[in-house]
Amino acid sequence: MKKKIIALSVTGVLSLGVLAPIASPAFAVGNGPGYGGNESIQTSNLYTYEEMVQFLKKQDAKQDAMELEVIGHTVKNREIYLAKYITNPSNPTVLFLTQQHGNEQLTTEGALEFIKHLGTNKTKGVLENVNILVLPMLNADGAMGDVDFSLEDYVADGGRHLTRYNAVGTDLNRDHVDKIQPETQALHQNVLQKYDIDYMIDLHHQGTEYERDGKLVSGSMLYPTNENVKPEVLEKSKKLGAVVFNAVDSTGWGHIGKYNGGSGENIGRNGAAVQYDIATLLFEMRGMSDHEDPSRVIGQKSNGYLIKQTVTTLDATVRAIADGSIESADTSFWDTLATQTQR
Template structure:
């Protein structure tokens, strides 16, 4: 078996800014801000008794925290707290540092030590979208609270990792996507960007038991156009909702963890709801949709990595710095609640995630899996605020629920997958995701199902609100049929067993029919469209192949 080396992240050295030089202020344009009516604004007072001391709240500052300001703030925190170590996990496409803050009671930061210190690990990722600054600011605020010892003794029971700015180029230019136009929060399966690969390295190395992905949602825009209203909730929350999630993990997220977040918001006078959005292209369509079911978003990918995983969105996109204290405080409350919930019973949390990993690995060759599915239509009550009067507008909306996924394609769960010898790109990508891949040393007959291509059609990737990013949206729609056969002459083929904890992630990558799959995105070679009844260089293994040293 060949392992790709893990390039261990560099220390963020005191006195050294590792990012490319950049202006001291982010490029935020106040002229593009939507101004809420006074009646709407009155719903969102500044939280009382809260001290905001991160860079964006400096006296006279009119924009948001710049890269250099963030780095200086983190360096000062690290100097003040023995519990904090900082590593740079990658450079962005424009050369800016992506720091990882590692909090442990003992002040150690190696992945080996954290894996063995008997405590669960919570990962907070903020600002995947550069124009959503509240999550990044709250991450700095929460880091300071941890560094200052204001979170009690939580570090005696949990480890906390924080990526305060996953998309530093987008933050610097105040744009949603990465420098190349790709939506980072749709790059956690294909890993087409250095930023996406950096997050994958953190997930592979530290195996977080809990993951929180911090975002902001649009307040006006499509909501005013469709409903003459604006969003009225402080926070919208959704746990992982993708195909083939472990049932015990799903139940924990939908139960105790959802409750813990909602109770924390209510305790601080904040209004919360399940996350939803609406199509921004077809204004006549007033259907509301929960976050998608695709495996490419971080919340869903973390779930497939057997982590308790949540998306948090606070109101903010399009309103500039309005209510910024309240937005940051809402994010802070959620981060604090997630860490407190993990610390409340760390042994039970670690037992859950350990058992889920074992359960997933033991399911190879058993039962069925859902290859493709869609959100289920229904009704759901929501409350918006009248854009002029601020009066609450509660109504029952047409709704697409990701909590109930309607299966479109189901198949038996194979024992694993075989890839043709020349599919090195797919093998490398799987290993970047943390998947174990073996190479057959000798030929043997292997019972398989081969994918016979029924149709190929060029298409575009779409989310519930439209395109998934400015670029990177081209894909090939693939339909296949399965034919049982035996594969011979298999020396040099790659074997990807499903008897491993990332089995459900493997399924998301290798089953061809979804827009996120390796086949649809050209990671696995497609046959020419003119080839009749052509097969993919990918097979489903229908009998167990023991991974013996003499075979691999």
């Protein structure tokens, strides 16, 4: 039986500027925002599905608090993994979900870095007081470009293309009512319905050229906007957003806007909030790993700070839930947060 272990403060690592590379040796993690136009990206510097699985299994073997679970399979029969840190069933539980869209991978890179740091022993009182679920790379087929449609117009280089859609061309983040695709079924049946989840952050990427108050943003957020979300769930969601905003926007290199998103229940943040009363937050990072439109692709100069932004987001969230400070988070900033615009 695995014994309890305590978690590393990623915040402390970030403040020292020593966040280590997490993929191949050529994958350099920088410290500053890579604003400066659209940049080509070498997809060979991103985790492949197989490399991610190898990483997760290695961490599972090293970390006593971690348990790795296969929750289902993709269209192309790739196993879908969930990393679990459950020390006390009565603790509040948070789910971090990445890569519903296969061409939005830097949040997955950050989530894997976060998992690695959860296996060290420099921070006390985190895993003892919060349960953490991390589901990286839900859309593994899209991430690997293993699809039944052409990707010849995609622009990333490095031997592999990444697509928004799953293998049969479905947007998984529009399948949370019908739940037709096996990836969506696995998420709902074996995660959202199986575990008593209080909070969820659904991590995505948007295009590169967005502004807030005249400044280029590094990301944007939105709470559930479906009319059937209960008021108390909506308020908890806004508090979750306050924690993330205060952690990221205050850094100086992360500027957050309000995402202009839809209200359909078929969208992940809305579906989970309506169907399971989970407080949810959509967090959209700047730039995609691959796209038919080159203007939406972000490259090597920017991936370091975006990975750092992901780790900062996850770390701040689990700390606020663990110490209860999320309950008193001030949500008034939402009233004046500018909705992002595209230029």
